[in-house]
Amino acid sequence: MAGVIGGKHRRVDGIAKVTGAAQYTDDLAPSRMLHARIVRSPHAHARIVSIDASEALAMPGVVAVITGSDMPIRYGILPWTQDEQALAEDVARYVGDGVAAVAALDERTAAQAAAKIRVTWEVLPALVTPEDALARPEVKINPLSKDGNVCKRVDLRFGDVDAALAGADVLVEGEYDFASTTHAAIEPHCAIAEWDPRGRLTVWSATQVPHYLHRALARVLELPEDRIRVIQPPVGGGFGGKSEPFDLEFCVAKLAQTTGRPVKILYTREEVFYAHRGRHAMNMKFRTGATKDGKLVGVASKILIDGGAYSSFGLVTTYYSGQLLTAPYRFPTYAFDSTRVFTNKPANGPKRGHGSVQPRFAFECQLDEVAERLALDPIELRRANALGEDATTVNGQKIGSNGFLECLDAVERASGWKERRGKLGRGRGLGVAGSTYISGTAYPIYPNEMPQSGVLVKLDRSGQVVVFSGVSEIGQGVNTMLALVAAEELGCALDAIRVHTGDTELSPVDLGAYSSRVTFMAGLAAIEASRAAAKLIREAVAKKWECTAREVGAAHGTIFHLDDTARRMPFAEGCQLAESANGAPIATGGGYRTRKVGGDYRGGSIGASPAYSFTAHVAEVEVDEETGQVFVKKIWVAHDCGRALSPVDVAGQMEGSAYMGMAEAIFEEHAVDAHGIHRGPNLLDYKLPTTLDTPDIEALIVESNEPGGPYGAKEAGEGPLHPSIPAIANAIFDAVGIRLRRLPFSPPRVLAALREQRTREAKKEQA
Amino acid sequence: MPVGKRICALRVNGELREVAVEGTATLLEVLRYELGLTGSKQGCDEGDCGACTVLIDGRPALACLSLAVTLEGREITTIEGLAGPKGLHPVQDAFDEHGAAQCGFCTPGMIMSAKALLDRDPEATADEVRTALAGNLCRCTGYVKIIDAVRAAGARMKREQSERSPREPSSGGDA
Numbered sequence: 037m038a039g040v041i042g043g044k045h046r047r048v049d050g051i052a053k054v055t056g057a058a059q060y061t062d063d064l065a066p067s068r069m070l071h072a073r074i075v076r077s078p079h080a081h082a083r084i085v086s087i088d089a090s091e092a093l094a095m096p097g098v099v100a101v102i103t104g105s106d107m108p109i110r111y112g113i114l115p116w117t118q119d120e121q122a123l124a125e126d127v128a129r130y131v132g133d134g135v136a137a138v139a140a141l142d143e144r145t146a147a148q149a150a151a152k153i154r155v156t157w158e159v160l161p162a163l164v165t166p167e168d169a170l171a172r173p174e175v176k177i178n179p180l181s182k183d184g185n186v187c188k189r190v191d192l193r194f195g196d197v198d199a200a201l202a203g204a205d206v207l208v209e210g211e212y213d214f215a216s217t218t219h220a221a222i223e224p225h226c227a228i229a230e231w232d233p234r235g236r237l238t239v240w241s242a243t244q245v246p247h248y249l250h251r252a253l254a255r256v257l258e259l260p261e262d263r264i265r266v267i268q269p270p271v272g273g274g275f276g277g278k279s280e281p282f283d284l285e286f287c288v289a290k291l292a293q294t295t296g297r298p299v300k301i302l303y304t305r306e307e308v309f310y311a312h313r314g315r316h317a318m319n320m321k322f323r324t325g326a327t328k329d330g331k332l333v334g335v336a337s338k339i340l341i342d343g344g345a346y347s348s349f350g351l352v353t354t355y356y357s358g359q360l361l362t363a364p365y366r367f368p369t370y371a372f373d374s375t376r377v378f379t380n381k382p383a384n385g386p387k388r389g390h391g392s393v394q395p396r397f398a399f400e401c402q403l404d405e406v407a408e409r410l411a412l413d414p415i416e417l418r419r420a421n422a423l424g425e426d427a428t429t430v431n432g433q434k435i436g437s438n439g440f441l442e443c444l445d446a447v448e449r450a451s452g453w454k455e456r457r458g459k460l461g462r463g464r465g466l467g468v469a470g471s472t473y474i475s476g477t478a479y480p481i482y483p484n485e486m487p488q489s490g491v492l493v494k495l496d497r498s499g500q501v502v503v504f505s506g507v508s509e510i511g512q513g514v515n516t517m518l519a520l521v522a523a524e525e526l527g528c529a530l531d532a533i534r535v536h537t538g539d540t541e542l543s544p545v546d547l548g549a550y551s552s553r554v555t556f557m558a559g560l561a562a563i564e565a566s567r568a569a570a571k572l573i574r575e576a577v578a579k580k581w582e583c584t585a586r587e588v589g590a591a592h593g594t595i596f597h598l599d600d601t602a603r604r605m606p607f608a609e610g611c612q613l614a615e616s617a618n619g620a621p622i623a624t625g626g627g628y629r630t631r632k633v634g635g636d637y638r639g640g641s642i643g644a645s646p647a648y649s650f651t652a653h654v655a656e657v658e659v660d661e662e663t664g665q666v667f668v669k670k671i672w673v674a675h676d677c678g679r680a681l682s683p684v685d686v687a688g689q690m691e692g693s694a695y696m697g698m699a700e701a702i703f704e705e706h707a708v709d710a711h712g713i714h715r716g717p718n719l720l721d722y723k724l725p726t727t728l729d730t731p732d733i734e735a736l737i738v739e740s741n742e743p744g745g746p747y748g749a750k751e752a753g754e755g756p757l758h759p760s761i762p763a764i765a766n767a768i769f770d771a772v773g774i775r776l777r778r779l780p781f782s783p784p785r786v787l788a789a790l791r792e793q794r795t796r797e798a799k800k801e802q803a
Numbered sequence: 804m805p806v807g808k809r810i811c812a813l814r815v816n817g818e819l820r821e822v823a824v825e826g827t828a829t830l831l832e833v834l835r836y837e838l839g840l841t842g843s844k845q846g847c848d849e850g851d852c853g854a855c856t857v858l859i860d861g862r863p864a865l866a867c868l869s870l871a872v873t874l875e876g877r878e879i880t881t882i883e884g885l886a887g888p889k890g891l892h893p894v895q896d897a898f899d900e901h902g903a904a905q906c907g908f909c910t911p912g913m914i915m916s917a918k919a920l921l922d923r924d925p926e927a928t929a930d931e932v933r934t935a936l937a938g939n940l941c942r943c944t945g946y947v948k949i950i951d952a953v954r955a956a957g958a959r960m961k962r963e964q965s966e967r968s969p970r971e972p973s974s975g976g977d978a
């Protein structure tokens with residue numbers, strides 16, 4: 037062990053980012069490049085009668101126009117729901133659905149030309165709520181839906197939950213509404229395509245999933261996969277918002293093919309809002325039962341999920357809305373019945389904590405009510421129900437390491453919970469919540485036996501090490517993680533390492549930056565590849581030193597004899613010896629292979645993960661009873677990430693998660709009106725918290741040792757968001773005694789709840 | 804199609820650059836697409852995100868809302884103008900050291916706003932830093948490490964100032 041893992045390091049791409057040298061997709065400009073714009077539907081649901089591009093095509097500077105019929109083959113991120121067309125051909129299904137694209141010499145001309153493309157519409161009934169969509173099955177929103185406008189229903193029961201709830205000493209029932217929110221990465225989506233005369237296509241895109249984009253481009257453009265190269269430059273934030281193919285990627289590819297010139301599309305901020313794929317709005321009815329000493333006996337939910345017009349990851353979302361709730365607490369019985377419904381809105385998809393943030397909000401609020409009814413400390417209640425290590429959940433998921441109790445201890449201590457809760461005076465309060473999340477999905481999105489993540493390590497005789505991987509650097513620090521692993525295993529200096537990621541031509545496949553899978557899976561693949569290279573070095577050095585390979589160590593650029601440290605050589609010399617012994621350059625590979633996990637029932641593998649992270653939050657709030665404003669003053673977030681490979685980056689993920697959850701609790705809502713028009717598709721109306729709106733956040737890293745993880749690591753990117761919202765809700769209860777069940781906790785809602793509270797109390801007094 | 808362009812002389816990072824621009828061209832378009840200075844980012848193009856922040860005569864300004872033709876004779880500084888042959892500017896170095904850049908897309912704008920503040924007052928308090936950066940949105944960091952980095956950079960700039968000239972206050976901490 038070279039002592040690199042777990043240390044404080046600067047990021048391998050840090051300097052490029054602080055100097056402005058890092059080249060994001062929109063910073064690239066191949067010569068002769070055209071700019072394109074997509075023409076979008078102004079109607080939430082309308083048939084395309086005709087498209088007349090003649091006026092646009094006549095404009096000077098306009099080069100080409102394409103429409104839906106140019107790319108008739110449907111695609112979708114999941115193999116079972118290929119329901120999207122690059123440009124809608126017959127029907128537009130939400131305001132913003134693309135129907136044509138125009139390429140021109142410059143961006144302004146492209147935008148002016150897009151406005152001159154005349155589309156004749158036959159307006160169809162627009163159904164923008166799940167209730168309306170269910171009530172009118174004869175209006176078919178999605179081309180693939182078989183059962184009215186139902187996208188997916190999952191109804192799973194584990195044990196006799198009704199009997200358990202009927203026999204419970206305390207039963208808490210409630211209805212919760214989670215508003216849709218969006219990712220709002222600061223970098224808008226952008227893609228460039230280049231078509232070469234041999235019939236090869238290169239696409240640069242701000243995507244989190246170059247591999248899936250590669251496959252989708254081949255399908256839609258009807259090209260062999262071996263003619264396509266996808267390059268993913270540094271991505272300016274993803275959060276799940278760039279984790280499936282988008283219309284711009286197909287449009288630039290087709291336009292490049294049509295014109296023989298490179299073509300770029302950069303979404304406007306408004307288009308980013310309509311592209312969406314953000315957090316699903318959910319209506320959730322929850323019942324939670326417990327014994328009088330606070331042991332949970334059963335949990336049941338019925339959830340209505342607003343899907344938007346397309347499937348996206350919706351099958352998975354529907355499962356996740358139930359499957360990921362069954363830890364960190366033990367409940368003997370459980371049932372969930374979730375239905376995702378199509379509506380004429382931008383499709384919802386995965387946002388940080390995919391599908392599970394919403395039910396976590398409802399359930400952790402219910403736990404707070406159970407504690408209140410039994411006069412128990414909410415942290416104690418959570419401790420008493422903790423599942424522990426090496427446990428199996430009620431739905432058959434296998435938990436390995438589990439630092440949840442340590443997380444509770446950490447936030448309890450840091451927040452001064454025991455001394456302060458309930459004692460801050462009316463208007464101020466503390467609230468707690470806990471959660472779990474997956475470290476990668478057990479199985480790949482399209483069933484196959486190949487590794488889910490591959491890493492190649494190449495040694496140069498200069499001592500330089502190059503790591504190639506298909507992973508996507510989206511700001512989470514994966515490039516640095518790969519370099520740390522290689523430095524740890526090879527014993528070279530961190531500066532000797534170059535990392536090449538996100539290029540399907542150079543790197544082996546990794547499935548993408550989603551489901552918190554990257555550190556776990558690519559980390560293991562990198563360990564395997566690096567160890568294989570290290571072995572070749574050690575064997576070659578051992579031969580020279582006439583010792584065994586086990587006696588050869590390496591750290592920070594020096595190779596040494598473990599027992600006789602006077603014998604040493606620079607790392608580069610070891611590479612030269614290895615290359616000589618090998619008779620060929622050294623390049624080694626490693627892979628993450630799928631492990632069989634999950635419950636033995638239909639859907640039992642969805643939500644199954646090789647490892648689970650755990651989190652606890654305490655939030656401190658102040659409620660202004662005059663204005664209804666909630667001020668989050670401080671968030672303590674403790675997270676069990678397994679081993680923290682780079683503590684600075686783990687803390688960064690925890691802080692960013694806590695911020696994003698707080699934003700969803702207090703500020704953000706991605707809403708459309710009755711006509712499907714977005715209520716504020718810009719960064720002013722859609723309220724992203726600024727420095728002044730964001731509280732102090734204290735990240736408390738809790739380390740555990742996950743037996744199957746890289747050096748014991750799990751995930752840190754998504755888990756820490758989950759308890760944010762219920763912790764704030766519970767803190768508001770502690771502050772002013774109201775239970776808010778509808779997000780976001782905006783001033784009108786707070787004021788209404790306070791009014792209701794006063795009426796209730798007045799009635800009590802009269803009685 | 805480009806119509807009605809005129810030659811405009813802009814002083815960017817200390818160099819005089821002549822560009823042919825339309826009257827409606829923003830400084831951001833000119834920097835990114837005419838001068839190849841892509842460090843200033845476009846997050847919204849409507850004045851809401853701060854990713855395009857540059858300094859005009861030392862004060863932070865949104866390049867996406869500034870018309871290039873109005874800026875002749877002004878001193879424009881972009882992120883590319885901070886690091887010198889001796890290395891990173893203290894604010895850049897602190898961002899790197901503290902892990903304040905995750906995806907890095909807000910980073911150039913953040914650094915420019917921070918530099919403008921610290922040039923005025925390297926001892927700015929955490930609250931003053933928050934106020935100075937309130938126009939720069941970051942979606943990744945929760946601002947924690949950004950604020951830490953700015954304060955650390957301020958402390959270093961203060962130290963270097965007093966080392967350089969013990970008595971008179973200097974105007975900046977350029978590397």
Ligand code: FES
Nearest residue numbers: 848850852853867
């Ligand atoms: S791009 Fe200028 S403020 Fe967003």
Ligand code: FES
Nearest residue numbers: 906909941942943
């Ligand atoms: S680091 Fe990604 S937006 Fe700030």
